[in-house]
Amino acid sequence: MTAEAVSPVPRYAVPREPPPAVTAMVRLIRETWAMAEPYIAEISQFFYGMLFTLAPATRDFFPINMEVQRGRLVRALVHIVQMVDRPDDLVPFLRQLGRDHRKFGVLPKHYEAVGTALLAALKRHLGTAWTPEVERAWAEAYTVIARAMQDAAAADDNPPFWHATVAEHRRLSWDIALVRVEPEQPVPYQPGQYLSVEVPQRPRLWRYLSPANAPREDGSLEFHVRAVDGGWVSRAIVSHTQSGDVWRVGPPMGRMAVNREKGSDVLMVAGGTGVAPLRAILDDLARWGENPKVTLFYGGQTREDLYDLEQLRLLASANPWLTVVPVVERGAGLPGCEHGTLAEAVTRHGAWPGHDVLVSGSPAMIRATVSRMLVAGTALDQICYDPFTVD
Numbered sequence: 001m002t003a004e005a006v007s008p009v010p011r012y013a014v015p016r017e018p019p020p021a022v023t024a025m026v027r028l029i030r031e032t033w034a035m036a037e038p039y040i041a042e043i044s045q046f047f048y049g050m051l052f053t054l055a056p057a058t059r060d061f062f063p064i065n066m067e068v069q070r071g072r073l074v075r076a077l078v079h080i081v082q083m084v085d086r087p088d089d090l091v092p093f094l095r096q097l098g099r100d101h102r103k104f105g106v107l108p109k110h111y112e113a114v115g116t117a118l119l120a121a122l123k124r125h126l127g128t129a130w131t132p133e134v135e136r137a138w139a140e141a142y143t144v145i146a147r148a149m150q151d152a153a154a155a156d157d158n159p160p161f162w163h164a165t166v167a168e169h170r171r172l173s174w175d176i177a178l179v180r181v182e183p184e185q186p187v188p189y190q191p192g193q194y195l196s197v198e199v200p201q202r203p204r205l206w207r208y209l210s211p212a213n214a215p216r217e218d219g220s221l222e223f224h225v226r227a228v229d230g231g232w233v234s235r236a237i238v239s240h241t242q243s244g245d246v247w248r249v250g251p252p253m254g255r256m257a258v259n260r261e262k263g264s265d266v267l268m269v270a271g272g273t274g275v276a277p278l279r280a281i282l283d284d285l286a287r288w289g290e291n292p293k294v295t296l297f298y299g300g301q302t303r304e305d306l307y308d309l310e311q312l313r314l315l316a317s318a319n320p321w322l323t324v325v326p327v328v329e330r331g332a333g334l335p336g337c338e339h340g341t342l343a344e345a346v347t348r349h350g351a352w353p354g355h356d357v358l359v360s361g362s363p364a365m366i367r368a369t370v371s372r373m374l375v376a377g378t379a380l381d382q383i384c385y386d387p388f389t390v391d
Helices: 020-054 056-061 072-081 087-104 108-129 132-155 232-240 272-285 309-318 342-347 363-376
Strands: 162-173 176-183 195-198 207-209 221-226 246-249 265-271 294-300 322-328 355-360
Touching (some): 020 056, 056 108, 072 132, 221 272, 294 309, 294 342
Parallel strands (some): 265 294
Antiparallel strands (some): 162 176, 176 221, 195 207, 195 246
């Protein structure tokens, strides 16, 4: 498992009530992690040293400069372990993650080495708190995770990754670029899903990006990338990508989608380049004559952040089922614009009963929007968002 797993597991519905044994196991894990977390730097250093000793080949899974890893992988592992009492959400995510990790050449022995290194690192820093019961809890939870990922990887007949050539790179704003790539063969993704990519400027630093288009006949993928402060990959993509560059593209992940057969109206909430997967869904819906009503709140800190607004308005003008509501936090607005955060703007309109809700953006924006909607009365099982990382 690599640092990509650092993002949160999506929440789609109220999970099943876990068995008492699982509840006790998760309680032990969370209690001991609270004791260990202040020492994440030391734990991570010991973890990587142990991992590379047990399985030297795993060193090639990570970037040359390990400083960019920091505590990502350990935090990711712990976060996923803590979700073991939510199988309805966790298992589908782990299956996707297992298929995605095929691109590294991960073998069963590598999963065993990761688990051994994680437990050894925790044991070293927990001291007397590392009881046989605690060790059993961590070991059992990690075993469930590793087995789900390995089973999914073994069952996947697709390539572990696709090569894709950059056909177009242009700036949409000073810090956002559109990149269109042409895979050597079509990538079997659904509108709304995301993919991991590796670019030649940053080898071994895989990052998640969402196609902004529905699948096309020529198989091309369009990505909208913002240069994040301190982002090794995003800044390289925006500033240094050239036509002819060859990217590696991992398997599709994510479950954001619109169920046309269900017929429920849809609320979409997009922050910045988080509009990309929702735009792909809209692109797909535009192929149909009839669709559920869709309201898209598209927000940013300033008007300039709404880089795709005009294209979205053109789409809405040709499709009466779509309404686009721009939202800016500060500065001058524009006709039809709402002010404030996306969380504030969306909840001004109530709880959105009867709507399926898709939320996409930065982790902070997703947390704020989902939390505020729940307080406003939106049901948890109405809301869908996918795990996603920034640099």
